[in-house]
Amino acid sequence: MASTVNFIDFDTKRYLPEQYVDGLSSDLLYGPDANRIRYQDAKKEDINYLPLHLRTPYNLASVMAKIPNELCLLMQQGIVKPLIMMLTEAWDLFDTYLWTANLPYPPDFGNVPYSDVIRFFTSRSIAEENVTWVVPNYDHIEQIKFMKEKGYKITCKFLNFDYNLETLKLITGTNRPRQKRFKKHYSCLLNGTPRNHRYGITYEVWRRGLIPKGHVSSCAYIEQTEGKGNKYINDSVTTEQFLSKFDGWQEHNNKFISSLPIVFDGKNNQHWKDQGTNHLSGDYNEKDIFETSFLWVASETKKTTDGIFLTEKTWKPIAHGNPFCINGDAGSLKLLKSLGFKTFDKFWDESYDETNDVERVKMIAQIVEDLCSKTLPELQGLNEQMLPILEHNQMLLKTSPQWKNLMEDLSNV
Numbered sequence: 232m233a234s235t236v237n238f239i240d241f242d243t244k245r246y247l248p249e250q251y252v253d254g255l256s257s258d259l260l261y262g263p264d265a266n267r268i269r270y271q272d273a274k275k276e277d278i279n280y281l282p283l284h285l286r287t288p289y290n291l292a293s294v295m296a297k298i299p300n301e302l303c304l305l306m307q308q309g310i311v312k313p314l315i316m317m318l319t320e321a322w323d324l325f326d327t328y329l330w331t332a333n334l335p336y337p338p339d340f341g342n343v344p345y346s347d348v349i350r351f352f353t354s355r356s357i358a359e360e361n362v363t364w365v366v367p368n369y370d371h372i373e374q375i376k377f378m379k380e381k382g383y384k385i386t387c388k389f390l391n392f393d394y395n396l397e398t399l400k401l402i403t404g405t406n407r408p409r410q411k412r413f414k415k416h417y418s419c420l421l422n423g424t425p426r427n428h429r430y431g432i433t434y435e436v437w438r439r440g441l442i443p444k445g446h447v448s449s450c451a452y453i454e455q456t457e458g459k460g461n462k463y464i465n466d467s468v469t470t471e472q473f474l475s476k477f478d479g480w481q482e483h484n485n486k487f488i489s490s491l492p493i494v495f496d497g498k499n500n501q502h503w504k505d506q507g508t509n510h511l512s513g514d515y516n517e518k519d520i521f522e523t524s525f526l527w528v529a530s531e532t533k534k535t536t537d538g539i540f541l542t543e544k545t546w547k548p549i550a551h552g553n554p555f556c557i558n559g560d561a562g563s564l565k566l567l568k569s570l571g572f573k574t575f576d577k578f579w580d581e582s583y584d585e586t587n588d589v590e591r592v593k594m595i596a597q598i599v600e601d602l603c604s605k606t607l608p609e610l611q612g613l614n615e616q617m618l619p620i621l622e623h624n625q626m627l628l629k630t631s632p633q634w635k636n637l638m639e640d641l642s643n644v
């Protein structure tokens with residue numbers, strides 16, 4: 232008889248500030264397929280997990296201090312196992328870039344985020360091999376292999392689960408790629424967290440006079456510095472330095488900055504409401520954006536550490552049945568293809584996926600400009616040619632078995 236998989240009812244949100252808690256992912260474990268129990272009811276013959284929903288790997292101290300002694304004892308005995316759920320933010324938990332940088336000191340594995348988290352458990356006699364992480368990025372396998380080749384011991388289990396994919400798959404059934412009626416050539420909606428590559432693509436479509444042909448938004452200009460934050464690694468780039476690499480910046484910068492912010496509909500991105508019945512009831516419905524514009528420019532979150540992170544910005548056009556470009560980490564399209572999705576290299580140059588951030592922005596802007604030179608009826612025809620790709624991607628997303636796979640993996644751990 233198979234063991235029952237249980238999740239201990241423990242609310243991380245009670246013990247951490249909101250900005251540190253992955254509140255969205257906690258909803259997954261309250262569904263019909265997730266069996267919640269009190270820790271007092273945990274049985275040795277079952278598989279019992281204590282879910283800890285975290286956005287960052289840095290803030291466990293206050294949570295661990297609130298765990299009852301009886302629950303700690305169950306984890307020491309292996310009857311309950313810690314389950315670290317970090318599903319909406321991607322981190323290089325091992326700071327692998329430190330081992331490839333020319334540092335004046337040897338990297339200290341004891342100070343990487345992974346080790347910081349594990350110490351919270353091992354200092355309480357909770358075995359490292361009993362800790363399971365569930366993460367959204369697809370790089371942890373290579374990162375762990377890299378660290379083990381360096382001689383470091385990593386005994387935790389790691390499972391992959393993409394929360395954004397799971398939420399966006401719920402709206403695939405309400406969208407039909409064949410039913411598009413385009414009023415705009417593209418969408419580039421960036422009224423969120425300011426990042427250099429997002430200002431870059433906004434500047435490029437502005438400079439080329441393409442704003443009127445798209446659904447476009449951007450936050451106000453904020454000068455910032457992006458980089459790994461290590462004083463021995465000279466990779467910091469300010470917004471001004473980044474944008475100075477684009478044609479005409481010195482001539483047009485004041486005019487461009489004064490044109491910001493660009494407001495589309497005055498609404499905030501609430502993709503977590505754009506699903507299921509809420510998607511149809513009007514709480515926050517983005518369907519019209521995708522039905523009336525051809526190309527979606529996904530300007531991804533982009534981390535300053537190594538790895539590729541796909542978010543709702545990429546899964547949205549797939550769920551809605553639209554073609555897309557990804558202004559994000561190098562290798563994003565390659566990753567999608569490895570997952571079985573198809574992209575659009577038959578229709579435009581996708582070598583931007585292999586180049587640096589500045590060149591990637593320029594190449595995507597050129598794709599947008601080329602599409603804007605076409606009439607809307609021509610885009611309707613292009614959409615017809617793309618239907619096999621659009622429908623394939625949508626169906627692959629809709630039928631993703633990752634939740635079933637996660638539950639099976641947890642039962643086998």
